[in-house]
Every structure is written in structure tokens, then in C-alpha cells.
Amino acid sequence: MIRFDTVSKIYKGNFPALENINLEIKEGEFVSIIGPSGAGKSTFLKLIYAEEMPTEGEVYFEDMPTSGINRKKLPFYRRNIGTIFQDFKLLPRKTAFENVAFALEVASVPLAEIQEDVPQILEIVGLGDKMEKYPYQLSIGEQQRVSLARALIHRPKVIVADEPTGNLDPTSSWEIVKLLLKINKLGTTIILASHDKYVVDKINKRVIVIENGKITGDYEQGKYKLV
Amino acid sequence: MLLTLTRTFQQAIKSFLRYQWLSIATSSVLMLSLYLIGILVLLSFSTTTVLKNIQDKANISVYFKPDVTEPAIMGIKSDLEKDSSIKSVDYVSKEQALEDFKKNNADEPIIIDSLKEIGENPLLASLVIRARDPNEYQRVYDNISQADFSSEASRINYGKNKEVINKLNTLVNSVKKVGAILEILLVFISALIIFNAVRLSIYARRQEIEIMRLVGASNWFIRLPYIFEGIIYGAAATIASMIFLFLTVKSVSPYVSAVAPAADIVGFYLQNFGKLFGLQFLLGAAIGVASSWVAMRKYLRV
Numbered sequence: 001m002i003r004f005d006t007v008s009k010i011y012k013g014n015f016p017a018l019e020n021i022n023l024e025i026k027e028g029e030f031v032s033i034i035g036p037s038g039a040g041k042s043t044f045l046k047l048i049y050a051e052e053m054p055t056e057g058e059v060y061f062e063d064m065p066t067s068g069i070n071r072k073k074l075p076f077y078r079r080n081i082g083t084i085f086q087d088f089k090l091l092p093r094k095t096a097f098e099n100v101a102f103a104l105e106v107a108s109v110p111l112a113e114i115q116e117d118v119p120q121i122l123e124i125v126g127l128g129d130k131m132e133k134y135p136y137q138l139s140i141g142e143q144q145r146v147s148l149a150r151a152l153i154h155r156p157k158v159i160v161a162d163e164p165t166g167n168l169d170p171t172s173s174w175e176i177v178k179l180l181l182k183i184n185k186l187g188t189t190i191i192l193a194s195h196d197k198y199v200v201d202k203i204n205k206r207v208i209v210i211e212n213g214k215i216t217g218d219y220e221q222g223k224y225k226l227v
Numbered sequence: 228m229l230l231t232l233t234r235t236f237q238q239a240i241k242s243f244l245r246y247q248w249l250s251i252a253t254s255s256v257l258m259l260s261l262y263l264i265g266i267l268v269l270l271s272f273s274t275t276t277v278l279k280n281i282q283d284k285a286n287i288s289v290y291f292k293p294d295v296t297e298p299a300i301m302g303i304k305s306d307l308e309k310d311s312s313i314k315s316v317d318y319v320s321k322e323q324a325l326e327d328f329k330k331n332n333a334d335e336p337i338i339i340d341s342l343k344e345i346g347e348n349p350l351l352a353s354l355v356i357r358a359r360d361p362n363e364y365q366r367v368y369d370n371i372s373q374a375d376f377s378s379e380a381s382r383i384n385y386g387k388n389k390e391v392i393n394k395l396n397t398l399v400n401s402v403k404k405v406g407a408i409l410e411i412l413l414v415f416i417s418a419l420i421i422f423n424a425v426r427l428s429i430y431a432r433r434q435e436i437e438i439m440r441l442v443g444a445s446n447w448f449i450r451l452p453y454i455f456e457g458i459i460y461g462a463a464a465t466i467a468s469m470i471f472l473f474l475t476v477k478s479v480s481p482y483v484s485a486v487a488p489a490a491d492i493v494g495f496y497l498q499n500f501g502k503l504f505g506l507q508f509l510l511g512a513a514i515g516v517a518s519s520w521v522a523m524r525k526y527l528r529v
Contacts, residue, residue, distance in 0.1 A: 049441075071446060078443035089438050106444030108230045154443065 001027040001189060002048060002158070007057035009043050017043040019213045021057070025191065027157070030184045032200045032222075033193040035210040041193040044210060045160050048191065049081045050074060062157075079107065082151030082159045086166035088143045090135045096122060096146045097131040103153045121149045125179055141172025148179060158189045165196050173199055231448055239455030242428055243463075250463070253424040257464035257514060258471070260413030261507040265472040267406045268503065269492055273483055274399040276490040281391060287358075287368055288384040290351040295379045297352065303376045304354055310370070312363045317355040324350040351381055414510075418518045421460055425453050425522035436527065453523050457515030465508040472496065472503070 004023040010016045018040045025031055033041050046052040047059045050066045058065040061080070069077050090099050097118055104114045122131050125145040127138075135143050144164060151159055161180065165173035177192075177199050184190045194200055200207060200223070207222030208215060243250045291300055300318060307316045319327070325348050332338045342349075358367045368385045371377065429436065439449050476496045483490050496503070 075440075075443045075445045078441065083441050089434070089441070091435055091438065102438070103442035105234055106439050106442060106448045108228070108234075108445065108448070110230065150442065 001025060001029075001062055002191075003060040003063075004047075005058045005060065007047065007054045007059055009040075009047065009052060010055045016213055018047075018054075018210075021215060023208070023215065023218070025189065027189055028184070028187055030181065030190045030203065030205040031192065032203060032205065032207045033191065033210060034195055034200055034207060036195065039210045040213040041210055042162055045162050045191065045193055048158070049083055049160055050077055075107075079154040080157050082148075082154065082156040084144065084147045084151050084159070084161045084164045086163040088135075088147040088167075090143055090147055090150075092135050095132050095134055096127055096138065096142075096149075099135070099146055100150045100153055103150050107154070117153060118149075121152050122146075124152070125149045126175075139172070141168055141175055144168060144172070144176055145179065148176065152183065156188065158191065159183060161190065161192045161194075163193055163195070165194060165199055170198060174202070177203060231445070231451065235448060235451035236455050238452040239459055242432070242452065243456060243459050246424075246428065246431070249424055249427065250460070253420050254460050254463040254467065256413075256420045257417040257460055257511055258467040260410065260417045260514075261464050261468040261511050262471055263406065263410055263413055264510065265468060265503060265507060266475070267403065267410065268506075269472070269476065269495065270402065270406070271399070272495050273490040273492050274395070274402075277486065278395055278399070280490075281395070285357070285364060286385075287356040287364065287371065288353050289356065289371060290353045290381045290384070291379055292381045293351065295352070299379070300352060300354065303379075307354070307356060307371075310367070312359055312367060314357045314359040316357075319353045319355060321348050321350055321352045324348075324353065414514060417464075418514050421457060421515055422518040422522045424460070425456060425519045426526055428456060429453065429522065429526045449527065450523055453519045453527070454516055457517075457519035458512045459515075461508060461511030461513070461515040464511045465504060468507055468511075469500075469504055 002025040004021045007018060007021040008016070009018040021044070033044060035041055043052060047054055047066070048061070050069055053067055058067060060066075061077070066077075091102065094102060100118045100121060101114045104117065109117075119128065119131060122128055125148055127142060127145055127149065130138060130142060133142075135146070138146065144167075148159075148164075159180065164176055164180075168176065173196060180190050180192065181203070192203075204221055204223075207217070207219045209217035209219075297320065304316050304318055307313055325342075328350060329339065329342070356367065356371070358364050364385065368383070372383055377383070436449060473496060476492050480491075480493045483492055
């Protein structure tokens with residue numbers, strides 16, 4: 001479903017972030033990307049959701065190279081991919097409901113549909129009773145669940161999670177990962193970047209190790225271990 | 228599409244209201260430049276009216292020697308009327324001239340008395356010639372002074388109003404020039420200020436924009452609020468400018484009427500309200516949208 005074909009990414013000023021990456025992620029997989037900070041994990045994810053373009057090689061999403069996506073098509077491409085981040089990226093002036101609804105509003109979805117879909121999704125992430133709460137009224141873990149609900153609202157084929165548990169305590173972390181596992185079970189591909197050893201070990205699924213911009217390990221049912 | 232329009236328009240209104248002071252300051256500068264345009268339009272209207280008025284009064288008077296007979300003068304009159312650049316030729320007989328003279332000087336008993344003293348009518352019959360185009364007077368005048376009948380004329384009067392017209396013309400032209408330069412400057416400044424306001428608004432909403440991009444907002448959804456913001460600045464500035472313009476017209480009108488009774492600027496304002504409003508709004512919105520666009524190109528990565 002996602003394929004990296006000899007991909008290198010060199011940022012402006014000759015900073016190599018990724019070098020010669022070859023990789024395939026199949027539909028329905030749950031992949032953990034691990035590696036030290038600055039190893040290139042975020043760049044790897046950005047290449048998937050087409051925030052960055054490879055300097056060399058191609059990233060294919062369902063056999064379509066991301067370099068072929070023009071600015072007009074990019075928004076539609078993005079609706080295939082849900083993203084969550086360490087800092088949640090919630091809008092502080094909007095309630096949980098409005099934050100999730102926002103993703104639909106900006107895609108010109110009619111109001112009736114918004115009012116039907118958003119509560120459903122919030123129910124799935126366990127926030128059915130906290131829809132009208134503002135982010136500051138929610139715990140950190142709940143905030144991350146709102147952002148996960150927003151990522152899910154377009155029913156994406158892939159969820160890209162960049163250190164989603166980075167700010168969370170172990171219990172909340174596990175709550176989020178459990179949700180990701182559940183979503184994965186329903187068929188959505190999950191790509192999780194993390195350096196949370198506890199979390200990755202417990203997931204017990206494919207692990208890809210990135211160090212210094214290179215893949216140094218790719219294990220089915222792997223554990224968090226850096227070479 | 229309609230959903231996108233209404234949602235983004237609401238967003239623009241919200242952002243306009245949220246940063247009230249910024250919005251007021253931005254609209255005010257735009258208003259100033261629209262206001263100046265309104266003033267220039269009104270000024271050009273009233274001066275054209277005044278000029279036309281004065282020009283209508285301009286004429287060339289040919290006074291004939293006492294021994295020239297009325298039929299002879301009528302002959303010259305019909306000759307002159309053949310000239311296409313001449314609008315009208317009016318015959319003023321000696322008697323008519325005396326009558327007019329008396330009327331004009333009714334308040335001056337000395338003059339009336341001295342007329343009686345003379346006993347006979349000292350005034351001359353004349354032809355009053357008006358040119359079709361005010362700029363033709365010089366040529367018409369030259370023609371007449373070289374014509375065959377010029378020997379029968381006692382004097383040819385022209386130029387009473389010439390200087391006034393010329394002076395007024397230069398005055399109006401220089402006022403228009405200065406106004407236009409000022410206007411260009413103001414348009415430029417307002418464009419810069421709107422640019423800055425939109426830039427700030429993009430900066431203030433950078434997180435929202437980032438999220439919009441991540442969740443797959445269509446590019447128009449991200450852009451439209453700023454375009455609407457530009458239009459709203461234009462609209463707010465136009466409304467304010469029209470109000471100020473009306474107040475100005477109201478307060479200046481008595482002075483204008485004193486100089487030129489024919490120039491009814493209040494009436495002109497009211498009659499052309501739609502046109503003035505439309506002109507200002509179009510210009511205001513154009514400036515607003517153009518600077519929004521530049522700001523977006525620079526700061527909005529979509």
C-alpha cells in the first residue's frame with residue numbers, strides 16, 4: 001500500500017534526513033517506527049502524508065507516487081491519511097465536538113452529516129460524554145483521544161501517528177495504543193513513530209528501526225531495541 | 228460550494244470582529260483613500276458646472292458704428308450664422324441696449340441722470356456672438372476682426388471672461404493633479420496596510436491553518452476567508468467613506484452655492500449615490516482582495 005523506492009530526503013542546507021530507504025507497508029499492517037530523536041522518523045512520516053517530497057526516489061501510495069500530487073489534489077490525498085501528533089494540535093477555542101467537526105467543515109461536508117458522524121467517532125474514542133468540553137477541561141490523554149477522533153473522521157485508510165504518546169503518562173499512553181490497535185483490527189493501516197519502549201514492546205507487531213537516516217532493522221513482531 | 232462560501236465568509240466576519248482595532252485602523256486608511264476619490268469626483272463635478280456656467284456667459288460683442296443700418300447688420304448676422312463654429316448670433320438694437328443699460332444701472336441715479344443729460348441714445352447696436360466650443364473663441368474673434376464688415380464695427384469686445392476661465396481651468400487641473408498623486412499614494416498605503424492586516428490574521432491563525440492542511444481542507448477553504456476579509460475591508464471603508472462624504476457635501480454645499488448657484492453638490496451626491504457607492508466599493512474591494520492575495524502568496528503555503 002505504501003512503498004518507499006530508494007528514497008532520500010536532503011533538507012535545505014545539505015542536511016540529509018533519510019538515505020536510500022526501501023520499504024513496503026501492506027494494507028492493514030501496524031508498523032512501529034523506532035529510533036533516537038533526529039534519526040529521521042518524522043521525515044519518514046511527512047513523506048507519507050506528502051508534507052515533504054523526496055529529494056531522490058519515490059514514495060508510492062497505492063501505486064501512485066506522491067510527487068505526482070499537485071497542490072489542488074493534495075487536500076483530497078490528505079483525507080486518506082489521518083494524522084496525530086505529540087502536541088495534539090487541537091484548537092483551544094473549540095470544544096471536542098467542534099475540533100472534530102472542523103475537519104469535516106473544511107471539507108465542505110453538510111451540517112447534518114457532521115452532526116451524525118462526530119458523536120459516533122467521539123463515542124468510539126470514549127469521549128461520548130465530553131463532547132462539549134474545551135481542550136483545557138480535558139486531561140492530556142483525553143485531548144489526544146480528541147485528536148485521534150479528528151484523524152478518524154474522514155475514515156482514512158492510514159493513520160500516521162508521530163510520537164502520539166510522547167506527552168502522556170503510561171496509562172494514557174496505553175489507552176491510546178489500545179485504540180490504535182482496535183482501529184487497526186477494523187482494517188486501518190497504522191504507522192506509529194515512537195521511542196516509547198514500553199509501548200512498542202507491548203504492541204508486539206512489526207518494528208522498523210531508523211538510525212541516522214537509514215533503516216537498520218525491520219522485524220516482524222519486534223521489540224524495541226536499538227543496535 | 229455554497230457551504231464553503233458561507234463557512235468561509237462567517238470565518239472572515241469572525242476574524243474581522245475579533246481584531247476590532249486592527250480592522251478599524253485598516254478600514255480607516257482605506258476609507259481615507261476612497262473618501263479622497265469621492266471628493267475628487269465631486270470637485271470635478273462642481274468645477275465643470277461652474278466652468279460651463281461661466282463659459283455660457285462668454286461671448287463676443289461687435290458694436291457697430293451709428294451710421295450702419297439695421298438691415299445691413301442683419302445681413303452680417305445671417306452671414307455669421309453660416310459659420311459652423313458659431314452657436315448663436317443675437318442682434319441687440321440701440322433701443323434694446325439702452326433698455327438693458329437702464330435696467331442694469333437702475334440703482335445708480337447719477338448714471339441715469341447723465342443719460343438724460345445727453346438727451347439722445349448714446350449706445351450702439353451690436354451683435355452678440357456665442358461660439359459652439361469655448362476653445363473656439365479666439366479663432367472666431369480673429370475671423371471677425373479680419374472680416375469685411377470690421378470697418379463698420381466701432382469695437383469688438385472679447386476677453387471679459389477669458390482670463391477667469393483660464394485661471395479656473397489651471398486651478399482645477401492642478402487640484403486634480405495633486406489629488407491624483409495623493410490618491411495614488413493613499414491607495415498604495417492602504418494596500419500595504421491591508422497586506423499587513425491579512426499577514427497578521429494569517430499569523431494569528433497559523434495553527435488553525437496547519438490543522439486545516441493536515442485534515443485535508445480544500446485550498447479554497449483556506450484561502451477564501453482572507454479574500455472575504457479583503458472584501459469586508461472594502462465594504463466597511465466604502466460605507467464609512469460615503470457617510471463622511473455626505474457630511475462633507477452637506478457642510479460645504481452653502482459655500483459652493485455661493486460661488487456657483489448652479490452646482491448643487493448635495494443633489495449630485497444623492498442622484499449619483501449608487502454610482503459613487505459602486506465605484507468606491509469596487510475600488511476598495513479590489514485593493515482589499517489584491518493585497519490579501521499578495522499576503523496569501525507570501526505567507527499561506529497552499
